[in-house]
Amino acid sequence: MKRSRSEHIQTAVLNYLKKRNYTDSEATFKQNFKLEETLLEMTSRVLRNNKISKSDSVSFSIGSLDDYFHSFLELKTFVEKCVAQRKHSKLKGILFPVFIHSFLDLLLADRSTESTSYLRRFGSVFDQSHRLLIKQIENLGIPQDQVFLFQIEELRNCNGKIVLTDDDQLALKIFLQTQENLSLMKIINDRIQIVLPETDDQLNLSNGDFTSTNTSPQKVLSASKTPTKVCTVDITIADARKIIDDVRKSPPALTDLTLIKFKGEGLIHATPSQDHSIFLTGFDNSTVKLWRQGNRIPDCNLPTPDISCVHLGSDALEDVYDRLSMKTQQDVTSLNEDGVVSLHGHSGPVYDSCFTSDNKFLITCAEDSTVRLWDMQDLKNKVIYDAHNRPVWCVDISAYDLYFATGSADHTARLWTTERTYPLRTYAGHQDSVGAIAFHGNCSYLATADRVVRVWDVNSGKPVRVMTGHWAPVMCVAFSSNGRMLASAGEDYRIRLWDVSSGNLVKEMRAHTDTIYSLAFNYDGSLLASCGADCSVYCWNTATISTTGDQKNQHLVAQWSLPNSTQSLINVDFKSTNKLFCYASAT
Incomplete structure (x- = not known):
């Protein structure tokens, strides 16, 4: 042959x-x-490889059996200690799911001998409600066909959810961080869903044991021969695309407006930190004041962030909002001067300020023609940037804190870095005071404005766009998050929206009856908020703005007229959850 x-x-x-x-x-x-190889051996090999490849490969890069023994013993000791200290602790319920998933990981990794040893070593730990299931899974062995894989999948699903209180979750988190056991952390993160008691509507827990009233061991090991039915919706691709387009074109959702009022004579500006935990205000008596939520003095030693727990940006902001205890417009927050930190160094009115992204430093500019950098650790002035020869009206910092820029009454804008006391670039060309400044999101472009809006190349120092149309000084400019649009407004009571790529005017919006002091885009550039001396806040839909066929204020989404006790609105700011914050001076 x-x-x-x-x-x-x-x-x-x-x-x-x-x-x-x-x-x-x-x-x-x-x-x-x-x-x-036989057909049975080939089927078994392909099924095992397919099953293992569906999960993270790290889960199957398992160590020795002693590692699994040691991990489970440490977890068991920790759970017993917690249960002894707190009688109502439900941590005991995590032992059986971890035990089952560890056994299945060993089994699917083609280590049947070790999985059997693991099962016999710890199977006697559990009570009678689990013994029958443990006795039946002893005969699983290496999966040879699809029926066995169905059984394993049902075992994982039935042991994939536990109920723990907040105290139990915190204790478990601390335990996992101190032990640094990768296999145990992977099982808990990938295989087990932890829920709070009030959200548990599927399982009945008895004395903290992981038992379900509607699931028996016999049912767990009965493989379903028919595939699970998938819910389908009778809709065509064209209909789905139309729905998506309608959602995209619909007006963005705006939840509420939070107004924060500062009581004090001579307030000029107010700036929040990026995490909204600290506020900075500048006054005409050359004083800079720091406000902490709850009127507490800023901590000199900021805590090190916990990098072991990662949150979405909106989750972290929601937590900040809860701590700030700020409601909607009906519950206006007023911050008084009790417990406020004052910083002295400037010799003239403080016009603008900004925080670094990590809140370690803040930068202020004033009429004394200086720019100062303050250390948030000891609240002292560390650096003085002195290059302008006239009052400095505005300051802005770029993404990642690469640069910061200032605009002055000497008709120039200057580019700085915190590492040097002299400017890196000087942008000259304006015919009047530079009263507004903003960085593009990519840090490569800088917008400045007097009565004319100019966009500069940061690296070469050359202007790349010149946008004319305002007949009065511009007080504020803002780039959209995607960098495609630039908004400008000021003493002519008008908001102009520009196309950055062409430099053309896209739309002029009129609603304010007095000077506009601040503009802000939301996180995706679909909303633009404005506020000013008329004590009104307007919100515009910029997602569908076009240059032709528009009626007056057609794209106005919302507007607020604020109480008479508000003297002036000096800043407006969006958060990533589309919540709008406005800062005002109170009479």
């Missing part, structure tokens, strides 16, 4: 080993080299 290519390869390798007198290697090679 004609020999296959594999047989030729085997013969060549065996002849080479024999010629070199590698007798041990020859015997091992003969033992491991299989020229054929």
